[in-house]
Amino acid sequence: MLKTFGEILKDNFGWRKQVARLSVFELVKQSRGAALGWSWFFIKPGMYIFCFWFALEIGMRQGSSDPTAPPYILWLCAGLMPWFFMQDMLNKGSDSLHQYPYLVNKIKFPICCIPTIVSGGTFIIQLMLEAVLFVIYFICGMPLDLYLLQVPILLLLMFIFWDIAALGLSMLSAMSKDFANLIKTISTPLFWLSGVLFDVASIKNTFIQDCLLLNPVTFFIRSFRDAFVDKVWFWNDTKFVLCFVLVFVITLVISVFVYRATNKEVADAL
DSSP: OOOHHHHHHOOOTTHHHHHHHHHHHHHHHHHOOTTTTGHHHHHHHHHHHHHHHHHIIIIISSSOTTTSSSSSHHHHHHHHHHHHHHHHHHHTTTGHHHHHHHHHSSSOOOOOGGGHHHHHHHHHHHHHHHHHHHHHHHHOOOOOOOOGHHHHHHHHHHHHHHHHHHHHHHHHHOOOOOHHHHHHHHHHHHHHHHSSSGGGGGGGOOOHHHHHHHHHHHHHHHHHHIIIOOOOOOOOHHHHHHHHHHHHHHHHHHHHHHHHTTTTTHHHHH
């Protein structure tokens, strides 16, 4: 296991320049032929945010009645922005080997680096969305404080975790179409059950709260809101952090094991 993990790290580091170029090319390919180009990376998330904001704050009046509380739009964006990255990693990241079959079959390219191509391109979009989030943050009159230092830490942690997860998921998706369909199916339930549109702390059932502690989506959603809205350090909740560390280690072990067991058969499966 350790040898395989070392090989994965070595390949990703050794091919980092090629992976970076392919990540940028992935974005160029997605925007090619569109008159608005890269603007579509903002238009689609913007439409989602507007619809949820209008339905929840204007329609259902979910915003806080406390005039000193941060605006609801900021709370909503702080959760939705990370979700867009995680959703793309579940959908595109888990299907990355099918997106680049020529890298598996025709070119000598490390298979473990292919999910990182998708992760890199998706992360570039995420960085642009985070810049927009900071603009919204300052427009809402929020202060520049030390709690914002959590944001780059969380971004790096989110990239590493979902890149690792994408490796295992993409290998299994390449080997089984049923598994690929399963991953695409769970994206919507994860959105509604992970606290993207509600505050997990408001749930009265302690068993459900404990279950959500093991949900990595919930961890990142809540942690970003800690930095932008609640103004607390995400690591203050020791139990929550330890649960994420446990999930991180399990995800890493499973992904490395799956890669070691299937990397020689993937080319035939594709």
